Amino acid sequence: MAAQTGRDSSNLVVDMVCDVCRVEGFEVEKNVQAGESESHFVDVIASRRKGDKTQKVAFECWEGDRQVNGREVEGFAHRLRSAGLPDGIYVSPKGFTGDAEFMARKFGVELWDLAKLKERVEKIKPPERHKVPGTLPVSRAxxxxxxxxxxxxxxxxxxxxxxxxxxxxxxxxxxxxxxxxxxxxxxxxxxxxxxxxxxxxxxxxxxxxxxxxxxxxxxxxxxxxxxxxxxxxxxxxxxxxxxxxxxxxxxxxxxxxxxxxxxxxxxxxxxxxxxxxxxxxxxxxxxxxxxxTGNRSYRKILQAATGKMIWDETRKCSLCDSATSAVCEDCGAVVCHDHTRLCSSCRKHLCTGCVTIKGVINKTPLCRACHG
Ligand SMILES: [Zn+2]
Ligand SMILES: [Zn+2]
Ligand SMILES: [Zn+2]
Known part of the structure:
Protein backbone atom coordinates (compact mmCIF):
# COMPACT_ATOMS: atom_id res chain seq x y z
CA MET A 1 0.00 0.00 0.00
CA ALA A 2 2.75 2.41 -0.88
CA ALA A 3 1.81 6.09 -0.47
CA GLN A 4 -1.58 5.49 1.03
CA THR A 5 -3.66 7.68 3.23
CA GLY A 6 -3.29 6.37 6.73
CA ARG A 7 -2.26 2.79 7.41
CA ASP A 8 -5.03 2.36 9.93
CA SER A 9 -7.78 -0.04 10.86
CA SER A 10 -9.76 0.52 7.66
CA ASN A 11 -7.44 -1.50 5.46
CA LEU A 12 -10.21 -3.53 3.95
CA VAL A 13 -8.10 -5.29 1.34
CA VAL A 14 -5.45 -6.26 3.91
CA ASP A 15 -8.15 -7.64 6.21
CA MET A 16 -9.72 -9.67 3.43
CA VAL A 17 -6.35 -11.11 2.43
CA CYS A 18 -5.67 -12.02 6.08
CA ASP A 19 -9.04 -13.79 6.36
CA VAL A 20 -8.36 -15.76 3.19
CA CYS A 21 -4.94 -16.79 4.50
CA ARG A 22 -6.13 -17.77 7.97
CA VAL A 23 -8.84 -19.98 6.58
CA GLU A 24 -6.20 -21.73 4.48
CA GLY A 25 -4.28 -22.43 7.67
CA PHE A 26 -1.69 -19.64 7.39
CA GLU A 27 -0.45 -17.45 10.21
CA VAL A 28 -0.39 -13.83 9.11
CA GLU A 29 1.84 -10.92 9.90
CA LYS A 30 0.68 -7.46 8.82
CA ASN A 31 2.59 -4.38 7.71
CA VAL A 32 5.95 -6.11 7.79
CA GLN A 33 8.94 -3.80 8.04
CA ALA A 34 12.38 -4.22 6.55
CA GLY A 35 14.71 -4.99 9.44
CA GLU A 36 15.40 -2.19 11.94
CA SER A 37 14.82 0.59 9.45
CA GLU A 38 11.01 0.69 9.95
CA SER A 39 10.63 1.22 6.23
CA HIS A 40 7.71 -0.53 4.61
CA PHE A 41 8.53 -3.96 3.23
CA VAL A 42 5.23 -5.71 2.40
CA ASP A 43 1.66 -5.53 3.69
CA VAL A 44 1.18 -9.14 4.70
CA ILE A 45 3.37 -12.18 5.10
CA ALA A 46 1.46 -15.43 5.46
CA SER A 47 3.29 -18.52 6.62
CA ARG A 48 2.22 -22.11 6.98
CA ARG A 49 4.09 -25.21 8.13
CA LYS A 50 4.14 -28.09 5.70
CA GLY A 51 5.99 -31.02 7.18
CA ASP A 52 9.30 -29.57 8.32
CA LYS A 53 9.19 -26.75 5.75
CA THR A 54 7.54 -23.37 6.19
CA GLN A 55 5.76 -21.96 3.18
CA LYS A 56 5.80 -18.15 3.05
CA VAL A 57 3.74 -15.93 0.79
CA ALA A 58 4.09 -12.14 0.67
CA PHE A 59 1.18 -9.87 -0.24
CA GLU A 60 1.12 -6.26 -1.33
CA CYS A 61 -2.36 -4.77 -1.06
CA TRP A 62 -3.21 -1.68 -3.09
CA GLU A 63 -6.26 0.19 -1.82
CA GLY A 64 -5.93 3.25 -4.03
CA ASP A 65 -8.19 4.53 -6.82
CA ARG A 66 -6.05 3.74 -9.84
CA GLN A 67 -4.56 0.66 -11.41
CA VAL A 68 -1.23 -0.68 -10.22
CA ASN A 69 1.54 -0.17 -12.78
CA GLY A 70 4.57 -2.14 -13.90
CA ARG A 71 7.07 -0.13 -11.86
CA GLU A 72 5.18 -1.00 -8.66
CA VAL A 73 5.05 -4.70 -9.51
CA GLU A 74 8.75 -4.61 -10.33
CA GLY A 75 9.56 -2.89 -7.01
CA PHE A 76 7.57 -5.53 -5.14
CA ALA A 77 9.39 -8.32 -7.01
CA HIS A 78 12.77 -6.76 -6.08
CA ARG A 79 11.86 -6.48 -2.39
CA LEU A 80 10.84 -10.14 -2.41
CA ARG A 81 14.04 -11.21 -4.14
CA SER A 82 16.22 -9.29 -1.68
CA ALA A 83 14.41 -10.99 1.22
CA GLY A 84 14.69 -14.41 -0.39
CA LEU A 85 10.92 -14.86 -0.61
CA PRO A 86 9.94 -16.87 -3.70
CA ASP A 87 6.16 -16.31 -3.61
CA GLY A 88 4.46 -12.93 -3.91
CA ILE A 89 0.93 -11.83 -4.71
CA TYR A 90 0.00 -8.24 -5.63
CA VAL A 91 -3.62 -7.46 -4.76
CA SER A 92 -5.39 -4.52 -6.39
CA PRO A 93 -9.20 -4.29 -6.53
CA LYS A 94 -8.81 -1.54 -9.16
CA GLY A 95 -6.83 -3.87 -11.39
CA PHE A 96 -3.49 -3.62 -13.17
CA THR A 97 -2.05 -1.85 -16.21
CA GLY A 98 -0.79 -3.82 -19.20
CA ASP A 99 2.85 -3.37 -18.27
CA ALA A 100 2.06 -4.50 -14.69
CA GLU A 101 0.88 -7.80 -16.17
CA PHE A 102 4.04 -7.99 -18.26
CA MET A 103 6.24 -7.42 -15.19
CA ALA A 104 4.25 -9.95 -13.18
CA ARG A 105 4.93 -12.61 -15.80
CA LYS A 106 8.57 -11.64 -16.02
CA PHE A 107 9.18 -11.86 -12.26
CA GLY A 108 6.72 -14.62 -11.39
CA VAL A 109 4.45 -12.43 -9.26
CA GLU A 110 0.79 -13.42 -9.04
CA LEU A 111 -1.82 -10.67 -9.54
CA TRP A 112 -5.22 -10.59 -7.84
CA ASP A 113 -7.77 -8.10 -9.12
CA LEU A 114 -11.23 -7.64 -7.61
CA ALA A 115 -12.68 -10.72 -9.34
CA LYS A 116 -9.86 -12.92 -8.12
CA LEU A 117 -10.04 -11.53 -4.58
CA LYS A 118 -13.82 -12.04 -4.48
CA GLU A 119 -13.44 -15.60 -5.69
CA ARG A 120 -11.03 -16.26 -2.81
CA VAL A 121 -13.24 -14.58 -0.22
CA GLU A 122 -16.28 -16.51 -1.47
CA LYS A 123 -14.42 -19.71 -0.69
CA ILE A 124 -14.29 -18.77 2.99
CA LYS A 125 -18.03 -18.52 3.11
CA PRO A 126 -19.51 -21.97 3.55
CA PRO A 127 -21.80 -23.20 0.78
CA GLU A 128 -25.42 -22.35 1.53
CA ARG A 129 -26.62 -25.92 1.87
CA HIS A 130 -24.37 -26.34 4.92
CA LYS A 131 -25.04 -24.70 8.21
CA VAL A 132 -22.92 -21.62 8.57
CA PRO A 133 -20.07 -22.21 11.01
CA GLY A 134 -20.24 -19.14 13.17
CA THR A 135 -17.18 -17.64 14.72
CA LEU A 136 -17.32 -16.20 18.21
CA PRO A 137 -15.45 -12.99 19.04
CA VAL A 138 -12.71 -12.84 21.67
CA SER A 139 -13.94 -11.36 24.94
CA ARG A 140 -12.27 -8.06 25.85
CA ALA A 141 -11.67 -9.32 29.39
CA THR A 293 9.26 -16.52 36.29
CA GLY A 294 12.82 -17.61 36.96
CA ASN A 295 13.22 -20.89 35.13
CA ARG A 296 9.68 -22.09 35.78
CA SER A 297 6.99 -21.82 33.16
CA TYR A 298 3.23 -22.36 33.41
CA ARG A 299 0.73 -22.91 30.64
CA LYS A 300 -2.78 -21.53 30.66
CA ILE A 301 -5.46 -22.30 28.10
CA LEU A 302 -8.53 -20.12 28.02
CA GLN A 303 -11.83 -20.42 26.19
CA ALA A 304 -11.72 -16.81 25.14
CA ALA A 305 -15.30 -16.18 24.04
CA THR A 306 -16.68 -16.17 27.58
CA GLY A 307 -13.40 -16.32 29.47
CA LYS A 308 -13.42 -19.84 30.98
CA MET A 309 -10.11 -21.33 32.04
CA ILE A 310 -9.69 -24.74 30.40
CA TRP A 311 -6.22 -25.49 31.72
CA ASP A 312 -4.19 -23.60 34.29
CA GLU A 313 -0.90 -24.90 35.61
CA THR A 314 -0.75 -22.14 38.23
CA ARG A 315 -3.82 -23.43 40.11
CA LYS A 316 -2.33 -26.31 42.11
CA CYS A 317 0.29 -25.90 44.84
CA SER A 318 3.61 -27.42 43.78
CA LEU A 319 4.05 -28.91 47.28
CA CYS A 320 0.54 -30.27 47.94
CA ASP A 321 -2.85 -30.56 46.24
CA SER A 322 -4.35 -27.32 47.58
CA ALA A 323 -5.26 -24.28 45.52
CA THR A 324 -2.46 -21.76 45.10
CA SER A 325 -2.29 -18.28 46.53
CA ALA A 326 1.17 -16.96 45.59
CA VAL A 327 4.32 -17.44 43.51
CA CYS A 328 7.65 -17.93 45.29
CA GLU A 329 9.78 -14.99 44.21
CA ASP A 330 12.98 -16.98 44.71
CA CYS A 331 12.33 -20.25 42.87
CA GLY A 332 9.15 -19.43 40.92
CA ALA A 333 7.08 -22.30 42.39
CA VAL A 334 3.35 -21.65 42.82
CA VAL A 335 2.25 -22.45 46.37
CA CYS A 336 -0.87 -22.59 48.56
CA HIS A 337 -1.48 -20.41 51.59
CA ASP A 338 0.03 -22.99 53.98
CA HIS A 339 3.19 -23.25 51.91
CA THR A 340 3.66 -19.48 51.55
CA ARG A 341 5.91 -17.37 53.80
CA LEU A 342 6.57 -13.64 53.68
CA CYS A 343 10.09 -12.33 54.15
CA SER A 344 9.70 -10.16 57.24
CA SER A 345 12.21 -7.66 55.87
CA CYS A 346 11.43 -7.15 52.16
CA ARG A 347 7.90 -8.71 52.18
CA LYS A 348 8.70 -11.00 49.26
CA HIS A 349 6.49 -14.09 48.89
CA LEU A 350 8.48 -17.29 49.38
CA CYS A 351 7.76 -21.01 49.36
CA THR A 352 8.55 -23.04 52.47
CA GLY A 353 11.54 -24.51 50.61
CA CYS A 354 13.15 -21.12 49.96
CA VAL A 355 12.45 -19.30 53.24
CA THR A 356 15.26 -19.11 55.80
CA ILE A 357 14.74 -18.69 59.55
CA LYS A 358 16.82 -16.32 61.69
CA GLY A 359 16.96 -16.56 65.47
CA VAL A 360 16.20 -19.55 67.64
CA ILE A 361 13.69 -17.74 69.83
CA ASN A 362 11.88 -15.37 67.45
CA LYS A 363 12.25 -17.53 64.32
CA THR A 364 12.03 -14.63 61.85
CA PRO A 365 11.27 -15.72 58.25
CA LEU A 366 13.64 -14.10 55.75
CA CYS A 367 14.52 -14.51 52.08
CA ARG A 368 18.08 -15.57 51.32
CA ALA A 369 19.05 -12.03 50.23
CA CYS A 370 17.80 -10.43 53.47
CA HIS A 371 19.34 -13.18 55.60
CA GLY A 372 22.73 -12.28 54.13
ZN1 LIG B 1 0.63 -26.40 49.53
ZN1 LIG C 1 10.75 -21.17 46.47
ZN1 LIG D 1 13.72 -10.39 51.88
Whole structure:
Protein backbone atom coordinates (compact mmCIF):
# COMPACT_ATOMS: atom_id res chain seq x y z
CA MET A 1 0.00 0.00 0.00
CA ALA A 2 2.75 2.41 -0.88
CA ALA A 3 1.81 6.09 -0.47
CA GLN A 4 -1.58 5.49 1.03
CA THR A 5 -3.66 7.68 3.23
CA GLY A 6 -3.29 6.37 6.73
CA ARG A 7 -2.26 2.79 7.41
CA ASP A 8 -5.03 2.36 9.93
CA SER A 9 -7.78 -0.04 10.86
CA SER A 10 -9.76 0.52 7.66
CA ASN A 11 -7.44 -1.50 5.46
CA LEU A 12 -10.21 -3.53 3.95
CA VAL A 13 -8.10 -5.29 1.34
CA VAL A 14 -5.45 -6.26 3.91
CA ASP A 15 -8.15 -7.64 6.21
CA MET A 16 -9.72 -9.67 3.43
CA VAL A 17 -6.35 -11.11 2.43
CA CYS A 18 -5.67 -12.02 6.08
CA ASP A 19 -9.04 -13.79 6.36
CA VAL A 20 -8.36 -15.76 3.19
CA CYS A 21 -4.94 -16.79 4.50
CA ARG A 22 -6.13 -17.77 7.97
CA VAL A 23 -8.84 -19.98 6.58
CA GLU A 24 -6.20 -21.73 4.48
CA GLY A 25 -4.28 -22.43 7.67
CA PHE A 26 -1.69 -19.64 7.39
CA GLU A 27 -0.45 -17.45 10.21
CA VAL A 28 -0.39 -13.83 9.11
CA GLU A 29 1.84 -10.92 9.90
CA LYS A 30 0.68 -7.46 8.82
CA ASN A 31 2.59 -4.38 7.71
CA VAL A 32 5.95 -6.11 7.79
CA GLN A 33 8.94 -3.80 8.04
CA ALA A 34 12.38 -4.22 6.55
CA GLY A 35 14.71 -4.99 9.44
CA GLU A 36 15.40 -2.19 11.94
CA SER A 37 14.82 0.59 9.45
CA GLU A 38 11.01 0.69 9.95
CA SER A 39 10.63 1.22 6.23
CA HIS A 40 7.71 -0.53 4.61
CA PHE A 41 8.53 -3.96 3.23
CA VAL A 42 5.23 -5.71 2.40
CA ASP A 43 1.66 -5.53 3.69
CA VAL A 44 1.18 -9.14 4.70
CA ILE A 45 3.37 -12.18 5.10
CA ALA A 46 1.46 -15.43 5.46
CA SER A 47 3.29 -18.52 6.62
CA ARG A 48 2.22 -22.11 6.98
CA ARG A 49 4.09 -25.21 8.13
CA LYS A 50 4.14 -28.09 5.70
CA GLY A 51 5.99 -31.02 7.18
CA ASP A 52 9.30 -29.57 8.32
CA LYS A 53 9.19 -26.75 5.75
CA THR A 54 7.54 -23.37 6.19
CA GLN A 55 5.76 -21.96 3.18
CA LYS A 56 5.80 -18.15 3.05
CA VAL A 57 3.74 -15.93 0.79
CA ALA A 58 4.09 -12.14 0.67
CA PHE A 59 1.18 -9.87 -0.24
CA GLU A 60 1.12 -6.26 -1.33
CA CYS A 61 -2.36 -4.77 -1.06
CA TRP A 62 -3.21 -1.68 -3.09
CA GLU A 63 -6.26 0.19 -1.82
CA GLY A 64 -5.93 3.25 -4.03
CA ASP A 65 -8.19 4.53 -6.82
CA ARG A 66 -6.05 3.74 -9.84
CA GLN A 67 -4.56 0.66 -11.41
CA VAL A 68 -1.23 -0.68 -10.22
CA ASN A 69 1.54 -0.17 -12.78
CA GLY A 70 4.57 -2.14 -13.90
CA ARG A 71 7.07 -0.13 -11.86
CA GLU A 72 5.18 -1.00 -8.66
CA VAL A 73 5.05 -4.70 -9.51
CA GLU A 74 8.75 -4.61 -10.33
CA GLY A 75 9.56 -2.89 -7.01
CA PHE A 76 7.57 -5.53 -5.14
CA ALA A 77 9.39 -8.32 -7.01
CA HIS A 78 12.77 -6.76 -6.08
CA ARG A 79 11.86 -6.48 -2.39
CA LEU A 80 10.84 -10.14 -2.41
CA ARG A 81 14.04 -11.21 -4.14
CA SER A 82 16.22 -9.29 -1.68
CA ALA A 83 14.41 -10.99 1.22
CA GLY A 84 14.69 -14.41 -0.39
CA LEU A 85 10.92 -14.86 -0.61
CA PRO A 86 9.94 -16.87 -3.70
CA ASP A 87 6.16 -16.31 -3.61
CA GLY A 88 4.46 -12.93 -3.91
CA ILE A 89 0.93 -11.83 -4.71
CA TYR A 90 0.00 -8.24 -5.63
CA VAL A 91 -3.62 -7.46 -4.76
CA SER A 92 -5.39 -4.52 -6.39
CA PRO A 93 -9.20 -4.29 -6.53
CA LYS A 94 -8.81 -1.54 -9.16
CA GLY A 95 -6.83 -3.87 -11.39
CA PHE A 96 -3.49 -3.62 -13.17
CA THR A 97 -2.05 -1.85 -16.21
CA GLY A 98 -0.79 -3.82 -19.20
CA ASP A 99 2.85 -3.37 -18.27
CA ALA A 100 2.06 -4.50 -14.69
CA GLU A 101 0.88 -7.80 -16.17
CA PHE A 102 4.04 -7.99 -18.26
CA MET A 103 6.24 -7.42 -15.19
CA ALA A 104 4.25 -9.95 -13.18
CA ARG A 105 4.93 -12.61 -15.80
CA LYS A 106 8.57 -11.64 -16.02
CA PHE A 107 9.18 -11.86 -12.26
CA GLY A 108 6.72 -14.62 -11.39
CA VAL A 109 4.45 -12.43 -9.26
CA GLU A 110 0.79 -13.42 -9.04
CA LEU A 111 -1.82 -10.67 -9.54
CA TRP A 112 -5.22 -10.59 -7.84
CA ASP A 113 -7.77 -8.10 -9.12
CA LEU A 114 -11.23 -7.64 -7.61
CA ALA A 115 -12.68 -10.72 -9.34
CA LYS A 116 -9.86 -12.92 -8.12
CA LEU A 117 -10.04 -11.53 -4.58
CA LYS A 118 -13.82 -12.04 -4.48
CA GLU A 119 -13.44 -15.60 -5.69
CA ARG A 120 -11.03 -16.26 -2.81
CA VAL A 121 -13.24 -14.58 -0.22
CA GLU A 122 -16.28 -16.51 -1.47
CA LYS A 123 -14.42 -19.71 -0.69
CA ILE A 124 -14.29 -18.77 2.99
CA LYS A 125 -18.03 -18.52 3.11
CA PRO A 126 -19.51 -21.97 3.55
CA PRO A 127 -21.80 -23.20 0.78
CA GLU A 128 -25.42 -22.35 1.53
CA ARG A 129 -26.62 -25.92 1.87
CA HIS A 130 -24.37 -26.34 4.92
CA LYS A 131 -25.04 -24.70 8.21
CA VAL A 132 -22.92 -21.62 8.57
CA PRO A 133 -20.07 -22.21 11.01
CA GLY A 134 -20.24 -19.14 13.17
CA THR A 135 -17.18 -17.64 14.72
CA LEU A 136 -17.32 -16.20 18.21
CA PRO A 137 -15.45 -12.99 19.04
CA VAL A 138 -12.71 -12.84 21.67
CA SER A 139 -13.94 -11.36 24.94
CA ARG A 140 -12.27 -8.06 25.85
CA ALA A 141 -11.67 -9.32 29.39
CA UNK A 142 -9.33 -12.07 28.25
CA UNK A 143 -6.05 -10.17 28.43
CA UNK A 144 -6.41 -9.25 32.11
CA UNK A 145 -7.92 -12.56 33.05
CA UNK A 146 -5.21 -14.71 31.68
CA UNK A 147 -2.22 -12.97 33.19
CA UNK A 148 -2.18 -12.25 36.92
CA UNK A 149 -5.37 -14.15 37.62
CA UNK A 150 -5.88 -15.53 41.13
CA UNK A 151 -2.46 -15.13 42.77
CA UNK A 152 -1.52 -12.49 45.38
CA UNK A 153 1.69 -11.60 43.55
CA UNK A 154 0.70 -13.02 40.14
CA UNK A 155 2.10 -9.98 38.35
CA UNK A 156 5.64 -11.36 38.69
CA UNK A 157 4.65 -13.99 36.12
CA UNK A 158 5.60 -12.72 32.69
CA UNK A 159 4.64 -13.86 29.22
CA UNK A 160 7.33 -16.28 28.06
CA UNK A 161 6.24 -16.11 24.42
CA UNK A 162 3.51 -14.51 22.34
CA UNK A 163 0.01 -15.70 23.24
CA UNK A 164 -1.45 -18.06 20.67
CA UNK A 165 -4.99 -17.67 19.45
CA UNK A 166 -6.71 -20.54 17.72
CA UNK A 167 -10.25 -20.55 16.35
CA UNK A 168 -11.23 -24.12 17.09
CA UNK A 169 -14.35 -25.85 15.79
CA UNK A 170 -16.88 -27.24 18.29
CA UNK A 171 -20.05 -29.16 17.52
CA UNK A 172 -23.11 -28.43 19.64
CA UNK A 173 -25.42 -31.44 19.30
CA UNK A 174 -28.99 -31.05 20.56
CA UNK A 175 -30.42 -34.32 21.76
CA UNK A 176 -33.73 -35.73 22.91
CA UNK A 177 -33.91 -38.89 24.97
CA UNK A 178 -37.26 -40.64 25.03
CA UNK A 179 -38.46 -43.80 26.70
CA UNK A 180 -41.55 -45.64 25.51
CA UNK A 181 -42.29 -42.61 23.33
CA UNK A 182 -42.22 -40.19 26.29
CA UNK A 183 -39.60 -37.51 26.39
CA UNK A 184 -37.31 -37.98 29.42
CA UNK A 185 -34.64 -35.41 28.75
CA UNK A 186 -33.57 -32.75 26.30
CA UNK A 187 -30.15 -31.14 26.22
CA UNK A 188 -26.95 -30.49 24.34
CA UNK A 189 -23.55 -32.19 24.20
CA UNK A 190 -20.50 -30.26 22.99
CA UNK A 191 -17.77 -32.02 21.01
CA UNK A 192 -14.33 -30.83 19.99
CA UNK A 193 -14.43 -30.70 16.18
CA UNK A 194 -10.75 -31.56 15.83
CA UNK A 195 -10.40 -34.68 17.98
CA UNK A 196 -14.08 -35.53 18.49
CA UNK A 197 -13.75 -35.49 22.28
CA UNK A 198 -16.86 -34.55 24.28
CA UNK A 199 -16.08 -31.45 26.28
CA UNK A 200 -19.29 -30.15 27.79
CA UNK A 201 -22.95 -31.00 28.18
CA UNK A 202 -26.08 -29.52 29.62
CA UNK A 203 -29.74 -30.34 30.17
CA UNK A 204 -32.60 -28.08 29.11
CA UNK A 205 -35.36 -30.37 30.32
CA UNK A 206 -35.80 -33.51 32.38
CA UNK A 207 -33.28 -35.46 34.40
CA UNK A 208 -30.30 -37.51 33.37
CA UNK A 209 -27.59 -38.98 35.55
CA UNK A 210 -23.93 -39.11 34.51
CA UNK A 211 -24.21 -36.46 31.84
CA UNK A 212 -20.64 -35.17 31.59
CA UNK A 213 -20.55 -31.39 31.91
CA UNK A 214 -17.48 -29.21 32.33
CA UNK A 215 -19.33 -25.90 32.13
CA UNK A 216 -16.59 -24.58 29.85
CA UNK A 217 -18.46 -24.18 26.58
CA UNK A 218 -22.23 -24.12 27.10
CA UNK A 219 -22.35 -20.35 27.61
CA UNK A 220 -20.97 -19.91 24.11
CA UNK A 221 -24.46 -20.66 22.80
CA UNK A 222 -25.56 -17.30 24.17
CA UNK A 223 -23.06 -15.30 22.14
CA UNK A 224 -23.95 -13.99 18.74
CA UNK A 225 -21.54 -15.51 16.21
CA UNK A 226 -20.27 -13.59 13.23
CA UNK A 227 -20.10 -15.27 9.86
CA UNK A 228 -18.11 -14.94 6.68
CA UNK A 229 -15.13 -13.18 8.17
CA UNK A 230 -12.93 -13.56 11.21
CA UNK A 231 -14.11 -11.22 13.96
CA UNK A 232 -11.95 -8.32 15.05
CA UNK A 233 -9.56 -9.19 17.84
CA UNK A 234 -8.90 -7.04 20.88
CA UNK A 235 -5.84 -4.88 20.13
CA UNK A 236 -3.69 -6.69 22.72
CA UNK A 237 -4.07 -9.92 20.79
CA UNK A 238 -4.25 -8.59 17.24
CA UNK A 239 -0.60 -7.57 17.31
CA UNK A 240 0.60 -11.05 18.17
CA UNK A 241 0.41 -12.44 14.65
CA UNK A 242 -0.19 -15.95 15.84
CA UNK A 243 -3.79 -16.60 14.88
CA UNK A 244 -4.74 -19.93 13.37
CA UNK A 245 -7.95 -21.69 12.40
CA UNK A 246 -8.06 -25.39 13.16
CA UNK A 247 -9.82 -27.46 10.51
CA UNK A 248 -12.66 -29.68 11.72
CA UNK A 249 -12.08 -33.38 11.21
CA UNK A 250 -15.15 -34.68 13.02
CA UNK A 251 -18.38 -34.59 10.99
CA UNK A 252 -22.05 -34.18 11.86
CA UNK A 253 -22.46 -37.93 11.36
CA UNK A 254 -19.63 -38.95 13.72
CA UNK A 255 -20.94 -36.45 16.26
CA UNK A 256 -24.46 -37.91 16.10
CA UNK A 257 -23.09 -41.39 16.67
CA UNK A 258 -21.09 -40.16 19.68
CA UNK A 259 -24.19 -38.54 21.21
CA UNK A 260 -25.93 -41.91 21.29
CA UNK A 261 -22.84 -43.55 22.83
CA UNK A 262 -22.59 -40.94 25.56
CA UNK A 263 -26.28 -41.11 26.45
CA UNK A 264 -26.47 -44.89 26.43
CA UNK A 265 -23.48 -45.19 28.77
CA UNK A 266 -25.37 -43.62 31.64
CA UNK A 267 -28.78 -45.20 31.16
CA UNK A 268 -30.44 -48.39 30.05
CA UNK A 269 -31.98 -46.66 27.07
CA UNK A 270 -32.15 -48.20 23.62
CA UNK A 271 -30.37 -46.51 20.66
CA UNK A 272 -33.79 -45.82 19.12
CA UNK A 273 -34.64 -43.67 22.15
CA UNK A 274 -32.00 -41.12 21.20
CA UNK A 275 -32.57 -38.48 18.56
CA UNK A 276 -30.36 -35.58 17.50
CA UNK A 277 -32.55 -32.94 15.86
CA UNK A 278 -29.76 -30.44 15.32
CA UNK A 279 -25.98 -30.19 15.19
CA UNK A 280 -24.38 -26.77 14.88
CA UNK A 281 -20.75 -25.87 14.37
CA UNK A 282 -19.12 -22.91 16.11
CA UNK A 283 -15.56 -21.68 15.95
CA UNK A 284 -14.54 -20.71 19.46
CA UNK A 285 -11.40 -18.69 20.19
CA UNK A 286 -8.92 -20.55 22.37
CA UNK A 287 -5.99 -18.57 23.79
CA UNK A 288 -2.84 -20.31 25.04
CA UNK A 289 -0.16 -18.47 27.02
CA UNK A 290 3.10 -19.51 28.67
CA UNK A 291 3.85 -17.57 31.83
CA UNK A 292 7.34 -17.52 33.24
CA THR A 293 9.26 -16.52 36.29
CA GLY A 294 12.82 -17.61 36.96
CA ASN A 295 13.22 -20.89 35.13
CA ARG A 296 9.68 -22.09 35.78
CA SER A 297 6.99 -21.82 33.16
CA TYR A 298 3.23 -22.36 33.41
CA ARG A 299 0.73 -22.91 30.64
CA LYS A 300 -2.78 -21.53 30.66
CA ILE A 301 -5.46 -22.30 28.10
CA LEU A 302 -8.53 -20.12 28.02
CA GLN A 303 -11.83 -20.42 26.19
CA ALA A 304 -11.72 -16.81 25.14
CA ALA A 305 -15.30 -16.18 24.04
CA THR A 306 -16.68 -16.17 27.58
CA GLY A 307 -13.40 -16.32 29.47
CA LYS A 308 -13.42 -19.84 30.98
CA MET A 309 -10.11 -21.33 32.04
CA ILE A 310 -9.69 -24.74 30.40
CA TRP A 311 -6.22 -25.49 31.72
CA ASP A 312 -4.19 -23.60 34.29
CA GLU A 313 -0.90 -24.90 35.61
CA THR A 314 -0.75 -22.14 38.23
CA ARG A 315 -3.82 -23.43 40.11
CA LYS A 316 -2.33 -26.31 42.11
CA CYS A 317 0.29 -25.90 44.84
CA SER A 318 3.61 -27.42 43.78
CA LEU A 319 4.05 -28.91 47.28
CA CYS A 320 0.54 -30.27 47.94
CA ASP A 321 -2.85 -30.56 46.24
CA SER A 322 -4.35 -27.32 47.58
CA ALA A 323 -5.26 -24.28 45.52
CA THR A 324 -2.46 -21.76 45.10
CA SER A 325 -2.29 -18.28 46.53
CA ALA A 326 1.17 -16.96 45.59
CA VAL A 327 4.32 -17.44 43.51
CA CYS A 328 7.65 -17.93 45.29
CA GLU A 329 9.78 -14.99 44.21
CA ASP A 330 12.98 -16.98 44.71
CA CYS A 331 12.33 -20.25 42.87
CA GLY A 332 9.15 -19.43 40.92
CA ALA A 333 7.08 -22.30 42.39
CA VAL A 334 3.35 -21.65 42.82
CA VAL A 335 2.25 -22.45 46.37
CA CYS A 336 -0.87 -22.59 48.56
CA HIS A 337 -1.48 -20.41 51.59
CA ASP A 338 0.03 -22.99 53.98
CA HIS A 339 3.19 -23.25 51.91
CA THR A 340 3.66 -19.48 51.55
CA ARG A 341 5.91 -17.37 53.80
CA LEU A 342 6.57 -13.64 53.68
CA CYS A 343 10.09 -12.33 54.15
CA SER A 344 9.70 -10.16 57.24
CA SER A 345 12.21 -7.66 55.87
CA CYS A 346 11.43 -7.15 52.16
CA ARG A 347 7.90 -8.71 52.18
CA LYS A 348 8.70 -11.00 49.26
CA HIS A 349 6.49 -14.09 48.89
CA LEU A 350 8.48 -17.29 49.38
CA CYS A 351 7.76 -21.01 49.36
CA THR A 352 8.55 -23.04 52.47
CA GLY A 353 11.54 -24.51 50.61
CA CYS A 354 13.15 -21.12 49.96
CA VAL A 355 12.45 -19.30 53.24
CA THR A 356 15.26 -19.11 55.80
CA ILE A 357 14.74 -18.69 59.55
CA LYS A 358 16.82 -16.32 61.69
CA GLY A 359 16.96 -16.56 65.47
CA VAL A 360 16.20 -19.55 67.64
CA ILE A 361 13.69 -17.74 69.83
CA ASN A 362 11.88 -15.37 67.45
CA LYS A 363 12.25 -17.53 64.32
CA THR A 364 12.03 -14.63 61.85
CA PRO A 365 11.27 -15.72 58.25
CA LEU A 366 13.64 -14.10 55.75
CA CYS A 367 14.52 -14.51 52.08
CA ARG A 368 18.08 -15.57 51.32
CA ALA A 369 19.05 -12.03 50.23
CA CYS A 370 17.80 -10.43 53.47
CA HIS A 371 19.34 -13.18 55.60
CA GLY A 372 22.73 -12.28 54.13
ZN1 LIG B 1 0.63 -26.40 49.53
ZN1 LIG C 1 10.75 -21.17 46.47
ZN1 LIG D 1 13.72 -10.39 51.88
Missing amino acids: VASQILAHGLENGSILRLGSMPKLEFRPYYFADFVLAQSKKKVARGVIVFDGVDGRECDAGLFEGELKNLPGSGLFLECLEIEPSTGSMPQLPPELEMKNSVTVAPATATEETVKARVAEVLLQGSNAHPDDVSVPEVSLLHIPIVTVELQ
